[in-house]
Amino acid sequence: MFHNERYLGYFFIGPTLITITLVMVFPLIYGFVMSFFEDEVILTQFVGFGNYFEIINNPKFWNSLMITLIFTLSSVGLHFVLGMILALLLNDNSIVNSVARVIVLIPWMVGESIVAIMWKWVFDPSFGILNYVFTKIGLISQNIAWLGDPRFALLSVIIVRVWRGFPFIGLLLLAGLQAIPESQYEAATVDGANSWQIFRFITLPNLKHVITVALTLDLIWTMRSMALINVLTEGGPGNATKTIPIRIYEEGFQFVKLGSAAAYSVLLFVILIVFVSIVILNSFSKKQD
Amino acid sequence: MLSKHGKIMWILGLLILVLVSFNVVTIAKDSITITWMSENHHEPQIKAVRGKLIQEFEELHPNVFIMQIQPPLEGQWMKFSIMARAGITPDIMDLGCEYLGSAVDRGWVLNLDKYVAEEDKENMSKNALNAGKVDGKIYGWPFWGGIYGMYYNKRFVIEAGLNPDNLPETWDEFLDWAKKMNNPPVYGYAGIWSSGTLFHHHLARLYSNGGDILNDDYTKCLLDQPEAVEALSFWTELDSKHKVIPPGPTTYTYQEQTRAFAYELAASMTNALWAMPKLLGDNPEAMTDNILIGQNPYRTVPATYAKILYQVIGANSENPDIAWEFIKYLNTFEAATQRAVEAKWIPFRTDVINAPEVQDSEDLKQFLGFMETAKTNPNVPQIGEIQSRIIEMVQMVLTGQATPEEASIEATKDIDKMLAK
Numbered sequence A: 001m002f003h004n005e006r007y008l009g010y011f012f013i014g015p016t017l018i019t020i021t022l023v024m025v026f027p028l029i030y031g032f033v034m035s036f037f038e039d040e041v042i043l044t045q046f047v048g049f050g051n052y053f054e055i056i057n058n059p060k061f062w063n064s065l066m067i068t069l070i071f072t073l074s075s076v077g078l079h080f081v082l083g084m085i086l087a088l089l090l091n092d093n094s095i096v097n098s099v100a101r102v103i104v105l106i107p108w109m110v111g112e113s114i115v116a117i118m119w120k121w122v123f124d125p126s127f128g129i130l131n132y133v134f135t136k137i138g139l140i141s142q143n144i145a146w147l148g149d150p151r152f153a154l155l156s157v158i159i160v161r162v163w164r165g166f167p168f169i170g171l172l173l174l175a176g177l178q179a180i181p182e183s184q185y186e187a188a189t190v191d192g193a194n195s196w197q198i199f200r201f202i203t204l205p206n207l208k209h210v211i212t213v214a215l216t217l218d219l220i221w222t223m224r225s226m227a228l229i230n231v232l233t234e235g236g237p238g239n240a241t242k243t244i245p246i247r248i249y250e251e252g253f254q255f256v257k258l259g260s261a262a263a264y265s266v267l268l269f270v271i272l273i274v275f276v277s278i279v280i281l282n283s284f285s286k287k288q289d
Numbered sequence B: 001m002l003s004k005h006g007k008i009m010w011i012l013g014l015l016i017l018v019l020v021s022f023n024v025v026t027i028a029k030d031s032i033t034i035t036w037m038s039e040n041h042h043e044p045q046i047k048a049v050r051g052k053l054i055q056e057f058e059e060l061h062p063n064v065f066i067m068q069i070q071p072p073l074e075g076q077w078m079k080f081s082i083m084a085r086a087g088i089t090p091d092i093m094d095l096g097c098e099y100l101g102s103a104v105d106r107g108w109v110l111n112l113d114k115y116v117a118e119e120d121k122e123n124m125s126k127n128a129l130n131a132g133k134v135d136g137k138i139y140g141w142p143f144w145g146g147i148y149g150m151y152y153n154k155r156f157v158i159e160a161g162l163n164p165d166n167l168p169e170t171w172d173e174f175l176d177w178a179k180k181m182n183n184p185p186v187y188g189y190a191g192i193w194s195s196g197t198l199f200h201h202h203l204a205r206l207y208s209n210g211g212d213i214l215n216d217d218y219t220k221c222l223l224d225q226p227e228a229v230e231a232l233s234f235w236t237e238l239d240s241k242h243k244v245i246p247p248g249p250t251t252y253t254y255q256e257q258t259r260a261f262a263y264e265l266a267a268s269m270t271n272a273l274w275a276m277p278k279l280l281g282d283n284p285e286a287m288t289d290n291i292l293i294g295q296n297p298y299r300t301v302p303a304t305y306a307k308i309l310y311q312v313i314g315a316n317s318e319n320p321d322i323a324w325e326f327i328k329y330l331n332t333f334e335a336a337t338q339r340a341v342e343a344k345w346i347p348f349r350t351d352v353i354n355a356p357e358v359q360d361s362e363d364l365k366q367f368l369g370f371m372e373t374a375k376t377n378p379n380v381p382q383i384g385e386i387q388s389r390i391i392e393m394v395q396m397v398l399t400g401q402a403t404p405e406e407a408s409i410e411a412t413k414d415i416d417k418m419l420a421k
Helices: A005-034 A051-058 A059-089 A094-101 A112-123 A129-136 A149-177 A181-189 A195-206 A208-223 A227-232 A243-252 A258-288 B004-030 B043-059 B076-085 B099-105 B126-131 B154-159 B173-179 B194-207 B226-240 B252-262 B277-284 B320-330 B333-343 B362-373 B382-399 B404-420
Strands: A037-039 A044-046 B032-037 B065-069 B092-096 B141-147 B149-153 B268-271 B291-294 B304-313
Touching: A005 A258, A037 A258, A051 A258, A059 A149, A059 A208, A059 A243, A059 A258, A059 B382, A094 B333, A112 A129, A112 A149, A112 B043, A149 A208, A149 A227, A149 B252, A181 A195, A195 A208, A208 A258, A227 A243, A243 A258, A243 B382, A258 B149, B032 B076, B032 B320, B043 B065, B043 B154, B043 B277, B043 B333, B076 B092, B092 B099, B092 B320, B099 B304, B099 B382, B126 B141, B126 B277, B126 B304, B141 B320, B141 B333, B141 B362, B149 B154, B149 B173, B149 B362, B154 B173, B173 B226, B173 B268, B194 B226, B194 B304, B194 B382, B226 B382, B226 B404, B252 B268, B252 B277, B268 B291, B291 B362, B333 B362, B382 B404
Parallel strands: B032 B065, B032 B092
Antiparallel strands: A037 A044, B092 B304, B141 B304, B149 B268, B149 B291
């Protein structure tokens, strides 16, 4: 068998393929199948598309979808903008920047639940430092319930998500910036280009692939984010921050309705595929141009 | 190649290994492990007393080993449901009353009727026993829980010119006290308006106005009835109208509420006896000898809510008989008294109140006295969803997103749909 090196290759990647199939592919397919059943324990009570119809006919699903989209698009957008600013600031290879690159990554290194607990204290209406500082500088006259007021809860959750996520996006963009040949910048300067023109015609095009990867990953991570919101607000107050992942958790583990939870998951997967496809196809179409 | 000496050492080593393994297997075959899952094992006041009781039981049954399984706090149901789906339920679990119906419906727990003798039922609270039944069969043995009453800060009561010997009994009396003790940053009342405990508090208020969640045969939701709407309205107006509760109420879980009371930022709170060790631990200087215990205020009928933790035997238990023996042991008069006195959790034996140690403890006596008017939630499979819907209902009103009437009607419609399935 090992005389032919081709078979030897299969032998070595075989365990990995089997593991991926068991850990990823099988649960994916099983979850999809489960979404057509009501009783998930032994897959009795086939309901066809019943779970999907029930979800789509529930106004709360659409509310959750809207909240999910606002949360995702705002967070990803701000990740990109702040990440780019950070990357441009850290692009210079000085000793200070070398240290700063590690320090700014700290929010990303801390676990999501821990970040959420920490920010719960920051946002606390009675003890939180945010209200204390804002009151002292005269920005507000009375304490705000950042996580307890539906007008501010989603914004607060987005702030936490952005705080934690933008350093990593910045690091990805920084890696891309470091790979841009210096000669291109020199040529642009010689031609009389200003900073904005250099950024628009040199930096951004060179970062296209990095941006595609960063946006794709960030969309996936943000859209399926559950732990942060669950610790901060549990989807409340009312349904103000109840994203689809929170509904999936509720359906599956609190209401013990795995069939319904699986249907929610499939719908989220489809929505995610649509967004990721837009990003990737957009990247390819620009390449062809 | 090994020398002769080396070979002898190898053979001896292998022999010892075989002998030890054989003995371990033999011992393992003879010994029985009973797994006991509870999210409260780690709490300091509970850990000590459980450790003692386990040790006592193991001494009486030398071949039995009790293994405690500690899931995350408020994550026990999720862990149990995953284990049950995998067919590896623990032998014993402390299961909250809000999950019993779901667990029975899915066949995850055993029917206890064949284990329970008539004498086991003597001295047990009839309400609690009945609440552990589904379709007339016993599935949950009432282990312990919390009966909700009121805590008052004695110093604030006196400073407000109120009589500490004449605590409020009715809603209106309570509101009068809350207003008089309200002096921001100290607020008149701290409730729990988030997480599953909001459900418990809301039921305490609902019952004390003669209301209920469901009708007798569990086919219709009653949250749109006048007494239910009134309960929702009165207690949410503590914030919207009377401003006697701290800001951001929907962020208040058990931790925030007890912290507010312990650090004297709230003059009263609804809670069970289990909160006492936490208050004394959080701020001993302020809390020692400074807490008054009163009944849950009522409008039409003295009533309160009892969160009952049932002990259930998992459907996959290989030793249900021994599991039941252990459950019985934990619920003997002596063990129940020990649990009540040391851990401040209420056992559902009605004779514990007569124990001398309990008679010496004013707060324990008072909370045990509330048992007569305590009621728990209905045991329906949809109770998890109903709980979530009620939390949403209350929060919608509290945050001004709906009036009590609107929120009650919407919640009733949704719960009726759940019951119809």
